[in-house]
Amino acid sequence: MTGSTPRDTAVVQPLLGFAFGAAYLIVGLAGFTVSDGYQFAARHGGKLLGAFLVNPLQNTVHVVIGGALLAAAFAGWSCSATRTTA
DSSP, X not given: OTTOOHHHHHHHHHHHHHHHHHHHHHHHHHHHHHOTTSOTTOSOOXXXXXXXXXXXXXXXXXXXXXXXXXXXXXXXXXXXXXXXXX
């Protein structure tokens, strides 16, 4: 990126982390609605949006990754806020 400053990237990175974290969290939670009654790590499962086969293990991984990305995004925002005010 030509002409970008560290302050610009400090704002974009937490925003991307928040967007991807929220998407992972929503997909993981939505997957639990269709994978009810299947074995935890089965090769088959419910169809999310009629196309994606999901099982509870995949949903758990999506929720954990989403939570980690959201936590990192909030930590990045708090670090960038302290750097800009200091």
